[in-house]
Amino acid sequence: MKKKILALLLIGIMMGVLTGCSGSDSKSTSNASGSDKKTLYFIPIVDTGAYWSPMKKAAEERAKELGYNLVFKTSPPSESQKNEKHIGFLQEAITSNAVGIAIAPMDPDMFDRKVKEAKDAGVSIVTFDADVKTKDNRAAYVGTDNKLAGEELGKKAAEYLKGKGIKNGKIALAAVNLTQTTMTYRQEGIRKGFEGVMGADAQSFSWLEPIQDNDQASESKRQLEGQITSNPDLIAVFSLGSEGPDTGVMEAIKSQGKAGKIYHFGFDYTPTWENGIKEGLITGIVDQDSYAIGKTIIDVMDKIIKKEKIQDNYPVAVKWVEANQIVEYGKDKQKQFTNETK
Structure with missing residues (x-):
């Protein structure tokens, strides 16, 4: 009988030790992904179309290459409270202990205060596609002027x-x-x-x-x-x-x-x-290299996190394409996109 009691006590002690180890492991995951990877938030205006989709893909692939967890947040074009919703995404990123946020602010004034709050909370901000009113509130801007x-x-x-x-x-x-x-x-x-x-x-x-x-x-x-x-x-x-x-x-x-x-x-x-x-029905267009924008955004955020020197502005030029060149231009762009994402 004594042996049985002793065995039960030993089992209880072992269970307690194992439970304690499990609790310690769960506490080590403190970011939005539930993993040890550092988390970045990527908040574009939308995520569909020939401009936004390649940008999203480039950002996702580059973040994966560099070992970051990328949280992607946006809303449909028809969203009635779009500004407020995206400001809410900024707050979510701050609360989730993200190390960096990339955002396309739709209104330079409305987003300025929340971007400053993120900066004051120690979160690095990169703007793209558009900028905030106070340039000192973000670390850099990436994209087209x-x-x-x-x-x-x-x-x-x-x-x-x-x-x-x-x-x-x-x-x-x-x-x-x-x-x-x-x-x-x-x-x-x-x-x-x-x-x-x-x-x-x-x-x-x-x-x-x-x-x-x-x-x-x-x-x-x-x-x-x-x-x-x-x-x-x-x-x-x-x-x-x-x-x-x-x-x-x-x-x-x-x-x-x-x-x-x-x-x-x-x-x-x-x-x-x-x-x-x-x-x-179309005469000509100017085109932005959105894939380059997406990749550059993540590269700049990586430099900020590693405390490397960065520029204030990373401009991406546009290219004029007349209607009779659009088909061939599209083929070349698709080839470039395929090569870059291999």
Whole structure:
């Protein structure tokens, strides 16, 4: 009997030791992933489309290569409280003890305070696609200068119209969200570049009320059809990025029988453009290398965490591509993307 009691006591002691070891191991996992990997948060505006998808893929692959756990957070374009939701993602990253946050702030003022809170909490912040109001609140910016990108598109559009002998007319613009920082900068840049090339003739062009479609092609199509009907001298339209306005603008031009008569200038490569080339529904685009942006974001955050020297700004230039070059450009871009992700 004594032997049985002694055996039971020994079993109890061993169980206690094992339980204690298990508890110690669980305490060592303190980040959002539940692993020993350091956690980074990646918060883009959306995660779909030819611009955002390669960026996401590049960030995921580079983070994996460098040994980080990457938490990806975003919301759909139609989200009614998008700014507030993404500010909530920032707070989640702070609470989850993330070592770094990459965010595309949609409003430079609204995000400024929360970014500062993250900085004060010891979390390194990298902005991309757009920036916050106070540059000291983040460590670096990665991406396109949207004013300069817009200016390049405005210049190329003006040069194209001048080459056609066009010296007057009305101009339309379409975007997902007109108050989004990237879109306000692009509009400003487009007008500056256009007027700079047109010179004195710029006064003979007038700009219509910009169209906002919340990434719904049917809405940009409806609004642009109305503008075409009301303005027979509408000569050009700019779509400022994303599938909604890209598709909606092309459909409106086609439905109104204005293919080849209203010139369409867009932002960023997407296979969608190929559907409108033969019918004259797209004239030319400026494209950003979003894969390079995604990779650079993670590289910069890695340098910050390792306390290496970084730049304040990592610019990524845009490339002008005319309609007759878009198909080949798309093939080359896809080859580059495949090679880079092997």
